[in-house]
Amino acid sequence: DSMLKWQRTSFHFQPQKNWMNDPDAPLYYKGWYHLFYQYNPDSAVWGNITWGHAVSRDLIHWLYLPVAMVPDHWYDANGVWTGSATFVSTDKLLVLYTGSTTNSVQVQNLAFPADLSDPLLIDWVKSESNPVLVPPPGIGLKDFRDPTTAWLVQSDMSWRVAIGSKNDSDDHAGIVLVYRTKDFLSYELLPGVMHQVNGTGMWECVDFFPVSTTADVGLDTSTPAGDGVKHVVKVSLDDDKHDYYAIGTYDAVKDTWRPDDEEMDVGIGLRVDYGKYYASKSFYDEKKQRRVLWGWVGETDSELTDLRKGWASVQTIPRMVLFDYKTGSNLLQWPVEEVESLRLTSKNFHAIKLPPGSLVPLNLTSATQLDILAEFDVEDSSLVEAMEADVGYNCSTSGGAAGRGVLGPFGLIVLADENLSELTSVYFYIAKGVDGGLSTFFCQDGLR
Ligand code: DQQ
16 A cells, blocks of 8 residues: 555646546636646545645646635535636636536536735635526536636627537537626527537537647637637547547637538547546646646546545646647647756667567666657658558557557557566557548557
């Protein structure tokens, strides 16, 4: 047991003990990054959900703060669930979060920092008007959760908030509802849905944000649609526990959003991450003009082992998110540059040749904590071959790291035991995509 307690992360955020899940209301305020998170203060399994709270100067070194909100009203008695922060003006901040009521109905609640002069935002006050939103007609009482950061629409000077749901009378469709509000107390449900994909079930933790298609900068969530700006819809599929997104065009006047690629899985076909990754949420970091993305890594063992070791789950290293204007079709993610401050020593390996089927051991003294930067050069002739041989790869369904193609898998084997009977492959695979061009897939295979 004491061994297990030692096996905590050093790079990734995790609470001092007990259970954590979704990141909530990430924000930057008066020199501090804030992370709230779904937290069970009493146990290493999910339940009794509160908002844990931590702050950092650099997104890497964290200070634990007291729990920010606990279930203490009828409207959140079964849990202070996921929510997001909105700066209504530069120094006016609010959060909207889902409360699970005494009867387990999902409602949306409003909360404010008690003292805006406190950069640590330690005390939070729930609005007297809570709940501010209840499930609308036709929506299941338990299918209405995880409000987004609100964005301001210039044409009517009103805010919009998106909330995920599902519509079972319409082929088990996942949907995004959008509300309009001026004061965050009264809301008007906009007609129709912002997006719907039949057969995908409940959409949790919707994220909606603009990306620049012309520059490597992040955009504030209220940046209006227009030239050089596209909007991303990200959803977390409750049914398969993965995060998906699509890039599209938002029209704030008509209140519509259209995915660029309506064909691909009817417009929500891009995976945010191929590892164990869920409930991601981004925020605009005004300090460095970038969009930063968090995600929950369900790093769990059996319930019994989690209880014995006293903790479960970590957060990803925060990532900078950009539109990939080379391909025009996807987002790029990179660990925030601050992570480099964690590198104490380094070892470099150069010009390693990787012939087909080869395994090259990297001679490291200790490998319990590694931050790996790897660059691969691919021979042109192999690209031509791959183009002729391999069509359509899929990280989840193409046989993982065991199947062999012309240009894949290649990459790293980590968390391996000496006989390589247990290992995790983190690998690339280059193959012809459905569009006829070459695509690079970045996958992981934890089967062994
Ligand atoms: N986790 C929260 C919900 C959300 C789910 C509850 C996603 O608000 O839908 O802990 O992991």
